[in-house]
Amino acid sequence: MANPPPVRIAVDIGGTFTDLMLLDARDPVPRAWKTPTTPEDPSIGLLRGITEAASRFGFALSDVGLLLHGTTIATNAVLERKLARGALITTAGFEDVLEIGRHVRRDIYGLTPAAFPTLIPRDLRFGIAERLRADGSVELPLEEAALPAILERLGDVQAVAVCLLHAYANPAHERRLAALIAAARPDLAVSLSSDVSPEMREYERTSTTVLNALLVPVVKTYLDRLAARLAEAGFSPNVYMVQSNGGVCSLATAASQPARLLLSGPSGGALAAGRLAALLARPDMVAVDMGGTSYDVSVVQDGRVGIVTQGEIDRLPVRLPMVEMRTIGAGGGSIAAVDAGGRLAVGPRSAGSRPGPVAYARGGTEPTVTDANLVLGRLDPEFFLGGAMALDLPAARAAMVARVGAPLGLGAEPAAAGVLAVVNATLAAAVRLSLFEKGLDPRAFTLLTFGGAGGLHAIEVAEEMGITEVVFPAEPGTLSAFGILYSDLMQDFSRARLVSARAENLPAIEEAVASLRAQADAALAADGIPPADRIIGLAADMRYRGQAFELLIPWPDGTDLDGLVAGFHATHQKRFSYANEGDAVEIVILRATATGRLQKPDERAADTVGGGAQKGTRRCWTQNAWADVPVWQREFLGAADIIAGPAIIEEAFSTHWIGPGWTARPGAAGALVATKGEAA
Helix, strand or coil: CCCCCCCEEEEEECEEEEEEEECCCCEEEEEEEEEEECCCHHHHHHHHHHHHHHHHHHCCCEEEEEEEEEHHHHHHHHHCCCCCCEEEEEECCCCHHHHHCCCCCCCCCCCCCCCCCCCCCCHHEEEEEEEECCCCCEEEEEHHHHHHHHCCCCCCCEEEEEEEECCCCCCCCHHHHHHHHHHCCCCCEEEEHHHHHHCCCHHHHHHHHHHHHHHHHHHHHHHHHHHHHHHHHHHHHEEEEEEECCCCCCCCCHHHHHHHCCCHHHHHHHHHHHHHHHHHCCCEEEEEEEECCCCEEEEEEEECCCCCCCEEEECEEECCEEECCCCECCCCCEEEEEEECCCCCEEEEECCCCCCCCHHCCCCCCCCCHHHHHCCCCCCCCCCCHECCCHHHHHHHHHHHHHHHHHHHHCCHHHHHHHHHHHHHHHHHHHHHHHHCCCCCCCHHHEEEEEEHHHHCHHHHHHHHHHHCCECCHHHHHHHHHHHHCEEEEEEEEEEEEEECCCCHHHHHHHHHHHHHHHHHHHHHHHCCCHHHEEEEEEEEEEEECCCCCEEEEECCCHHHHHHHHHHHHHHHHCCCCCCCCCCCCEEEEEEEEEEEECCCCCCCCCCCCCCEEEEEEEECCCEEEEEEEEEHHHHCCCCEEEEECEEECCEEEEEECCCCEEEEEEEHHEEEEEECCCC
16 A cells, blocks of 8 residues: 655634645655735745745645645625525524524613624524424324425525424434435535534524535535645645644535534634643643734643534624633734724724734734734744744834824834733633633643733733743644644544433433444444544533533543532532532433544654753843843754743744843743742
8 A cells, every 4th residue: 555645734724824834754844935925816925835844844735645624714704794694494483583582681781782693593593394293103193295495595595504492302303304405405404403403402502503504605615625735735635624623624524514614713722722731740820822913812721722512703602522721802913003992902803914903014004912022022023924024113113103102192113112011911711711711820820821912911911911931842833733733534423402400311421422422433444544544532511400510520431420510519629619419310412433543644843952052132122111121043952951030032923022031941842931939
């Protein structure tokens, strides 16, 4: 059997830059590359980045056997409402579930709260006579004769979501409707709730199915365009798409269930954080990814990245497993402005990659966080992206004075320092909330910072929260792509099964578990995963009887019911500071995660160059004055080097600010570890 092509590439397409990490089995040192994102068609920037990396690192396109692709295509389509025109078919009488929603008081003092978004208008939401009971038995048969009249009213609709009452318990009516629609209108993309999200809670299931249906034409168009570009370039790697749960899926799965891609890119950073937590022997870390547009926060506790079974995007619930993450609109491209009341605000508006910060000289006129760092001397205008892009310092300074300094009566430096103070407080608030809502003390955590802009803000964010250790990983500007590089195939399956967690119900529970295992194993077999590389993990959503929310509890063996219940009590105690061990416990949903391990070459660390790490000094604004600050080159740092702040550490795609009172030194896995209050 011929050896597979040796190169695997992970791509994380962000709002500003497209990040690549590659691993070549012939020289298995992870290599990073970065290129501007092309928002009009992200596949252009992706292919350009691969071509540039091939030239830089000496491989042919035909050497690429595996392409792992993280993308914001689905996310952006929802946020910008660039979705397909769709319709909803549901049980008669439930046409307005999507608009009624679930009552959530986000602003308890708001007199005129904003209406929740509704993606399908009322004239395209159709009811059809049928009814299933909660146990899946038929109350009213499906009235098939009513469907032709509904199809005649669809007009130019491209996608149909089918979400019938209690279809999670019995998908027969939904599948019959899908067959009838396919026969009459094969041009329509049909999404069934029993396939997309076969779980209780009607509104969340409907919302998820509708999102999926409206994304199918959008994502399929992109995937077809990507395939065409790869073919034009003359190579055809196996392509997998990164999902919100941190795994990857086949193109066929991505095309039929694109809602699973909604947190595709950011999940790679959380995966990398989990991997680094083990390599650095720091099981409790809060990982922050600061790019050009957003700031993503995830928590690694006891060495595990958190997974949730429901998230949301733009106030639309998504009932699918995903990496637990908090995202705010704050990044290097976040725009600073003074409002009519004289208040300085930073973000969430972003300059993106086009036009980008003023310093990019692409037509931007509004100062950004990147411009502020440049004005204060923290960025070298001649060494941005390793020298691949020159920054326009005079233009950034002029914009800072005109848009921020003049309205506040400040000079360029105090204005830029104010921009950083505001954005750092915003970043710290996001981290603090991510920990406090779990009852966790920030002081017990290490801050792991990555993303192109993260290293410039991490020390000051840590100080805001009392964190005394910050880790700057190797290749921080492309760490999300690094996490994607080691992804495996992953699919999630669930069974809604509301049952008391008692011994007399164990046979029925075991039957459902066996069915889930079989479904998961069949999916891995269909993806071509050999039995030795298949892993099936089990878990259950559990609650005390009467509660309206559940906790996700791992169930390794799927047979020890007493151990599962004990795990629920312990998790409830840890999350909410109490457990009612005498109360009845219910299983609401059983879950299986099917993981197919993809072959990976053995990785080795890059050789340490050593010698001549300090390249000189640079004038920086620190502690309200200009000072000569030492500048270090990360690639030349040796094991014995100790860097006392204030200092700057530069590498190709990131710059790190070590503040006064902090000391940094090389650590395990190529990371730099900075600690507060340690004497040099």
